[in-house]
Amino acid sequence: MTNPATNPVTSPDADQQQPVVVIDKLQRQLQGLTVLNDINAVIQPGNVIGLLGKNGAGKTTLLETLLGFGLPTFGKVKLWGECASELSADNKQRIGYVPQTDELMLMMNGEDHLKLYRSLRPRWNQPLVDKLCDEWEIPLSRMARKMSVGERQKLSIVLALAHEPDLLVLDEPVAALDPVARRQFIQQLVDVAGDDNRAIIFSSHIVSDMERIANRIWLLENASLAWQQGQDELKETVLRLSWRNTGAPMPALEGVLHEEVTDFNTVVVVKNATNSLRAELEAELNTQVQVDYLSLEDIFLYFSANRKPLPLSQGSL
Amino acid sequence: MKSSLRAWCALFRFLYCRTGMLFGIVLFTLLVLGAMAAHFLLGASEGMRAFYKGLYLVCVLLNLIMIVNLPTQLNLLASRKTFLLSGNSMLHGLLMVCALVLILSLALAALVYNPWEYGHHFLKTTMMIASVSLLGILLSAVTRINFLLFLFVFMTVVLGPDRVITALTYLVENFNLIVWAFMATVFLAWGLFCQRFKMLVLRKGEPSSQWGSVEFRVDSKEYLAKMSILGFIPKLKPDGEGFKNYRVLLMESSYSLGSYVLLCAAFIIPLLAAQYILYFFFDAFSGIPLYQSSGLLLVLFPAVILLFSVSNIGANLRRLWLVMPGNRQDHMQYLIQQWDSLQLLTTLVFWMPGAILLAVSGLPLLWLVAFLAFLWCGNFTLSYFMLLTRLSQASWVPVFRFVTVALCVLVGMYLWANKDFVLTAIAAAFMASSSEFIKSRLLRTWQQQNYSELKIMEMGV
Numbered sequence: 001m002t003n004p005a006t007n008p009v010t011s012p013d014a015d016q017q018q019p020v021v022v023i024d025k026l027q028r029q030l031q032g033l034t035v036l037n038d039i040n041a042v043i044q045p046g047n048v049i050g051l052l053g054k055n056g057a058g059k060t061t062l063l064e065t066l067l068g069f070g071l072p073t074f075g076k077v078k079l080w081g082e083c084a085s086e087l088s089a090d091n092k093q094r095i096g097y098v099p100q101t102d103e104l105m106l107m108m109n110g111e112d113h114l115k116l117y118r119s120l121r122p123r124w125n126q127p128l129v130d131k132l133c134d135e136w137e138i139p140l141s142r143m144a145r146k147m148s149v150g151e152r153q154k155l156s157i158v159l160a161l162a163h164e165p166d167l168l169v170l171d172e173p174v175a176a177l178d179p180v181a182r183r184q185f186i187q188q189l190v191d192v193a194g195d196d197n198r199a200i201i202f203s204s205h206i207v208s209d210m211e212r213i214a215n216r217i218w219l220l221e222n223a224s225l226a227w228q229q230g231q232d233e234l235k236e237t238v239l240r241l242s243w244r245n246t247g248a249p250m251p252a253l254e255g256v257l258h259e260e261v262t263d264f265n266t267v268v269v270v271k272n273a274t275n276s277l278r279a280e281l282e283a284e285l286n287t288q289v290q291v292d293y294l295s296l297e298d299i300f301l302y303f304s305a306n307r308k309p310l311p312l313s314q315g316s317l
Numbered sequence: 318m319k320s321s322l323r324a325w326c327a328l329f330r331f332l333y334c335r336t337g338m339l340f341g342i343v344l345f346t347l348l349v350l351g352a353m354a355a356h357f358l359l360g361a362s363e364g365m366r367a368f369y370k371g372l373y374l375v376c377v378l379l380n381l382i383m384i385v386n387l388p389t390q391l392n393l394l395a396s397r398k399t400f401l402l403s404g405n406s407m408l409h410g411l412l413m414v415c416a417l418v419l420i421l422s423l424a425l426a427a428l429v430y431n432p433w434e435y436g437h438h439f440l441k442t443t444m445m446i447a448s449v450s451l452l453g454i455l456l457s458a459v460t461r462i463n464f465l466l467f468l469f470v471f472m473t474v475v476l477g478p479d480r481v482i483t484a485l486t487y488l489v490e491n492f493n494l495i496v497w498a499f500m501a502t503v504f505l506a507w508g509l510f511c512q513r514f515k516m517l518v519l520r521k522g523e524p525s526s527q528w529g530s531v532e533f534r535v536d537s538k539e540y541l542a543k544m545s546i547l548g549f550i551p552k553l554k555p556d557g558e559g560f561k562n563y564r565v566l567l568m569e570s571s572y573s574l575g576s577y578v579l580l581c582a583a584f585i586i587p588l589l590a591a592q593y594i595l596y597f598f599f600d601a602f603s604g605i606p607l608y609q610s611s612g613l614l615l616v617l618f619p620a621v622i623l624l625f626s627v628s629n630i631g632a633n634l635r636r637l638w639l640v641m642p643g644n645r646q647d648h649m650q651y652l653i654q655q656w657d658s659l660q661l662l663t664t665l666v667f668w669m670p671g672a673i674l675l676a677v678s679g680l681p682l683l684w685l686v687a688f689l690a691f692l693w694c695g696n697f698t699l700s701y702f703m704l705l706t707r708l709s710q711a712s713w714v715p716v717f718r719f720v721t722v723a724l725c726v727l728v729g730m731y732l733w734a735n736k737d738f739v740l741t742a743i744a745a746a747f748m749a750s751s752s753e754f755i756k757s758r759l760l761r762t763w764q765q766q767n768y769s770e771l772k773i774m775e776m777g778v
Contacts, residue, residue, distance in 0.1 A: 030767070064768065069638065070767045085644070085645065086644050089642030089643075092640065092641075092642070103635070103636055117640075120641075121640075
């Protein structure tokens with residue numbers, strides 16, 4: 001079986017479109033620690049990538065390396081064919097970025113922020129700005145330092161969306177948002193993602209949001225991308241298998257993420273499962289094998305080595 | 318009559334508009350120098366003094382018109398990307414105001430006392446006038462009424478110049494001037510703090526609400542062209558994206574003006590306290606002329622403030638990366654350019670009067686030039702060094718920085734105590750070469766800088 005992590009799948013029209021981001025053998029070391037190691041990936045226009053990883057897994061480092069904030073220790077990162085640390089003015093204008101901690105100017109109010117950024121952007125969607133500011137009830141006349149964390153985050157998002165970037169990079173954008181604003185933001189992101197010429201990459205710990213909008217998932221684990229596939233492929237190939245013990249020896253399975261054997265049952269979670277796996281197992285074990293699909297959150301937990309038994313709440317084959 | 322009126326209007330307009338600002342500074346610097354030279358060369362010639370009194374009075378009135386409209390002037394300067402914004406905007410505003418007030422005060426004080434004969438009273442009068450003017454500007458900024466202008470005109474017309482001078486003299490004798498100066502500076506800071514947001518006219522080419530006419534925009538261009546030739550404005554790459562806005566991004570720090578005032582207080586109060594203690598409790602220091610101590614304050618105090626602002630500006634470079642054209646080197650060059658222009662402005666407005674005070678206090682002229690060169694180069698060296706250490710996260714850096722600053726201070730004190738020209742010149746040359754060396758190190762370090770470590774600075778140094 002091939003390893004999808006080392007063979008990023010490209011969209012069908014990849015030949016026609018230039019990749020937005022190409023990461024080639026990226027390695028980054030910070031203060032002697034290897035934070036990112038041998039990462040190869042491609043972001044195509046139309047990709048909406050959810051970046052998952054535990055705290056300290058290197059998500060922010062990866063996103064900031066994509067944008068040229070940090071230089072690779074080894075390897076290359078290219079945006080539209082240009083080195084990330086040497087981006088041209090035109091390509092910088094194609095990027096929207098919401099950092100983990102907002103970088104607003106505390107002594108300026110919301111209106112001044114909008115004026116300032118509008119003057120720096122050749123392209124500016126004022127109706128979109130008005131709509132978002134209105135819907136999200138951003139207090140534009142208030143200085144940033146007097147805004148709540150959530151309000152500042154909303155303003156940061158508006159500033160990142162206003163110039164309709166071709167690449168939108170969001171580092172935990174919804175962490176400080178209330179449920180209503182989060183829902184509105186997700187809806188907005190769905191609208192943005194509807195444009196096939198744009199690419200979005202965002203990290204979040206709210207996996208349910210990611211599940212709704214991401215069409216591809218990057219799982220960052222042990223400084224490497226443990227998975228970079230379409231979300232559907234991920235859900236179809238990471239399966240929980242369970243069967244009643246018959247005394248037959250445990251079959252040799254590849255890509256086992258979790259294994260739990262009791263006196264009566266065996267539960268195994270595997271990645272890279274094939275369509276014929278169930279039939280092969282049933283033939284080998286001579287018993288019925290139940291196959292459960294997992295939610296993205298469950299998959300993330302298994303990948304993150306948080307291997308606690310999970311309730312069998314998903315639909316079975 | 319009509320043409321005369323038109324000429325007066327043109328003159329008023331010239332002084333009132335932004336183009337008069339820098340001209341005013343230069344004019345008054347020359348006048349102060351001229352006044353001192355006149356006193357020095359011509360002694361107490363009554364006729365010459367009367368002539369200068371008349372000249373001063375006219376010029377002071379005209380300059381006062383500019384000063385009382387300072388909020389508007391600042392607004393204009395900010396919106397027209399002149400040198401005001403080529404550094405930290407708040408600090409720039411403060412420097413500009415203090416400079417204008419200081420020059421005005423020096424000019425006025427020279428009316429009252431001959432600096433060569435009554436130096437102590439001359440300085441006291443200068444501080445007195447400066448503090449009152451600063452307070453007036455504050456009230457002018459807050460109330461938006463140019464009451465100081467009317468007050469001055471009223472007093473001059475009704476009471477006459479002699480009585481105004483007598484009144485000022487009376488105030489000098491009966492007020493604690495230093496306390497007044499501090500109070501006024503704090504109030505002024507608050508006034509500017511309230512005004513500063515109006516300085517951000519951000520849209521490129523968008524007419525200012527107050528001076529949006531075509532003539533003024535043309536005038537502004539001509540002015541910028543002239544000033545660029547003179548070197549007052551750093552030459553910017555014509556990128557078409559409006560560099561002023563990058564400057565806003567760069568300079569907009571988390572500091573409030575109150576922080577600067579606190580910094581001022583933190584540095585100047587101990588200095589003044591030390592000066593007071595040395596003068597009154599230690600006989601050995603009683604011989605130090607007041608000119609020298611005041612001149613040193615004028616030179617050292619803004620230099621220290623600038624050192625703190627440089628690392629603050631540096632931290633904000635992270636904001637520029639994704640919006641400003643150019644690579645890392647371009648951005649660092651841009652930062653250095655901004656800081657250099659700020660240094661130039663500080664030199665113009667603080668170091669020049671400070672140098673004059675030091676020169677007239679009887680210090681060896683050649684040594685003084687070398688010493689000021691040492692301070693000038695030292696300021697650049699330390700600023701680059703502070704920026705360099707700001708970028709590095711290593712734990713030894715703060716210790717190394719402290720040691721370096723302490724060494725510079727000790728060397729400066731040694732040079733001041735010995736007044737050896739050769740030694741001072743060598744130290745100045747060493748500082749100049751250090752400055753270039755650290756600058757090159759800074760550029761190399763910046764090329765490999767991890768921006769993730771450059772967090773936007775919160776309050777504090």
